[in-house]
Amino acid sequence: MSRRTMLGAIASSPLWMQSAWAQPNNLKISHQFPGGSISEGDFRDRLCRMFAADVERRTRGGLKFSIYPGSSLMGANAQFPALRNGSLDMALVPLSYAGAEAPEANIGLMPGLVTSYEQGFAWKNAAVGKELSRILNEQGLVIVSWIWQAGGVASRGKPLLHPEDVAGLKVRGGSHEMDRLLTDAGATVVNMPSNEIAAAMRAGTLDAALTSSTSLISFRLAESARALTTARGGAYWFMFEPLLMSRTVFDRLSKQQQAAVMAVGAELEAFALKAARNDDATVASVYAKAGAQVVDMNAEALRKWQAVARTNAWREFGERNANCARLLALAEQTIV
Template identity: 55%
Template sequence: MSNDHSLIHRPVSRRLVLAGALAAPAVLRFTGTAHAATTLKISHQFPSSSGEEGDFRDRLVRRFAAEVTKRTNGELAFEVYPGSSLMKTNAQFSALRKGALDLSLYPISYAGGEAPECNIGLMPGLVVSYDQGLAWRTKPVGQAFSEYLEGKGVKILTWVWQAGGVASREKPLIAPEDAKGMKIRGGSREMDMVLQAAGAAVLSLPSNELYVAMQTGACDAGITSSTSLISFRLEELAKQLTTGRGKSYWFMLEPLLISKAVFDKLPKAQQDVMTAVGLEMEAFGKAGAMADDTKVAEVFAKAGAKIHDLDAATVEKWRAIARDTAWKDYSAKSAGCANLMKLAQEVPA
């Protein structure tokens, strides 16, 4: 795999994004080709990275782009827009469906408002390990979900799962009983249902807006992926961290997506390259996510936060609430949702 950073050209930065990253697109081109390149735009909400440092999700899309450009001899080139610098976070899924955006690495549960089945991508307690989540791709649940998304105009190139943890301003959030009276960002409609059942008030906002919400006191605690806890610098505000290392009831599907309209217009050879490289990126995504599950504890501890880990009994408490609330609610939405829930439960942990 090419790590030739001379292939990455960064135009003058346009604006500052949260976490202090410069939100300039990275234009990835393979030099020496005689053919005009088709340039595709990749948008995501996460901070920009540099080389081997920084948010692994940004590094994943840059690796993907560089490798596809290399293997197509420059016939495909890419512009990477981190930090929601091309369009707002919540607009990206709709733009993919319409062909107005080419690719995005996107928390799939954010699309639940317009595509309710997508909420299975952040269903508390349903996925409890990386291997279980990544097994979806070859199991009936993954095939059914992929078909559903393609029917909505979106295609998965890389399955990326991330465990999550909780950053709290003051009081730790470990077991369900801790949630009572707290204002918490859960990350999905279904996680919000579980938190409300435990006695919390909930806030619905993208993870890149969590820093300001916690800073202003609008939010007491935020649940998000380990990588986002680091990238959005929540250790600056939190005195408590509950990690997702080892065990977690919070796993989010955050795949690399391409507009099906865009994909279908590409020559078969280019489609095959994108599909192959997308599959190869899964190992990088898993390694990056798992590394951050450990790194987040180190970052928060260094900043003075108290660190907590989950045990099996506590995870089961959360799962019990989820089964009685979110799982039932989701399954009752439609026959498609009920089928996805059934198939997901058939994948062993």
């Protein structure tokens, strides 16, 4: 075979075409939520599977993914340190779970700071979102998809609508600042990830829990709850729950692979918004069917919770360090 013939064969080879995307990588995506399929189940698991399929297609198989739902790869709280040191590739995880090691992360579940999806999703292109992305990047994390979820309250007793309703109860909040809000309102705080709530409510070691509408459904809390406060009329509990990639992993991808990851992540944000809103409506019918009393958050109750939050939770967050103070100031600029 002549040299010209050999070079022509190499140039036309599928292997040569694939080299632009580098060699295949099988990346692991972890999350704590129930598993399903692309078309059925918890939308956060579905989003991970949609992401994996689309990125694999766009990179011509250069990137492949394995999904590990239900904390089957590692515990919920172990995901952030694993992402930061590069031992975990990707995770869809509540940002506030990183609050113990990175206090800035608690901006993702600051009571009463974000009160609508429009406000939350606007963060991505606002000054607060750019600053949050910078801080997380320095800590070894890349935001691939911006996902916000409104949340409600499942209770084993009466509906919890106003701050005074939680007095004397054992309640799960979900972040340091949310816990401070509940403490100021007279509750006893119980700390746990969302996938442990159901067992605690069944055992009676937890009276009520605040969590996303999707988790209120997926973790079948209706089996233990007698009352539900929904987010249909607004919410003081809005959680930032992004799809993240380890910066160590992201940096070793080719430019084309990085572009595919970020493009697909951004495109799936519309799916996440629609799915979260659908679950805000669906959760009410799920609990009503189970015999629970269902009430909606209203503007008057929301203002009461915001007043409690401003007193201590917001102030203490802003005093933690310069990054926290800057993030809070920028986030307050987005309040309408």
